[in-house]
Amino acid sequence: MSVPPLRLGNNFDSYISGEVMIHPSAVIAPGVILQAAPSSKIIIGSGVCIGMGSILKVHEGTLEVETGANLGAGFLMIGSGKIGANACIGSATTVFNCSVAPGQVVAPGSVLGDNSRHWSDSVAVTEKTQQPQPSTTNPASRQEDIDIQEDLWNSQSNSSLSSATQDSQLDTQGKQEPTTESPNNIGTHIYGQGSIQQLLITLFPHRQSLKKPSSDEQSE
Structure with missing residues (x-):
């Protein structure tokens, strides 16, 4: 908070009214007003420093400024009370x-x-009114909610496991089914016929010699 500078008029004298007791070692700046009503008094202790333009006024009781207190410029005190020692x-x-x-x-x-x-x-x-209130939920109802959540979780997990098992069984059946071919697609080619012919020639060479003339005659 910015405080505007204190400006005094042409009169720099302090004003003291009523029963006011000031210690000789106290320092009072110009423009200070000390005013005590008839049924009250002001006591300024030793070593007190009162800044320029300060006002101390009491209408009933005692206003006391104890030893070593420092009051800044423009200080205002109204009513009875006490400024403690060495207060600033x-x-x-x-x-x-x-x-x-x-x-x-x-x-x-x-x-x-x-x-x-x-x-x-x-x-x-x-x-205080905005602070959250503690929960007053019954522990039994909390346990019921926990049980319901666990049942839902178990049912969901079981359904997912059963669906996964069915999918795996279908895949296995699809892989195990044998592929049947139509008998019409079987060819008439006999594998190993050339090897058999070579074996027969080796075992029965006379057959080959007998067949050659006949083949030559047929060619003629």
Whole structure:
């Protein structure tokens, strides 16, 4: 958050009203306003540093700034409360009816103690409502669902196995069927006839000599 620079008018004097107790070692910059109502008081401890243009106003009770606290320029505190020792508050910060812990660091431009806005609370409620609710399913019904799924899986696997077995049986039967040829397709050629003729000539050479003249005579 960007904080605009603080600009003072012609009057640089600090304004102190009511019961205000300031330690001698405290440092107060120009333009600081310390105002306490009749039924209240402001206490500034030792070593406190209050930046330029800061306003501290209390209408009831006590507003105390403890030892070593540092308040940035343009700091605004309204109502009773306490700024803890060695606390560091950034410039243009507003504190309304609340306290700052000792040693706490507050970023510039912060707003503390404003109860009129509940944005953070509403966000927390929204996040809680959006959280998923735990399942309240009965364990028995879950087991039934698991059993049904297993039965479906087994039935599907059995059907696929049976279909695969039938396909393999059909393929085997198709391969085992013998191929029958028609007797009309058998040729009249006798294999090995030439070998038989050579064997007969070797065993009975006189037949060949007897057949030659007859063949010659027929040729004449």
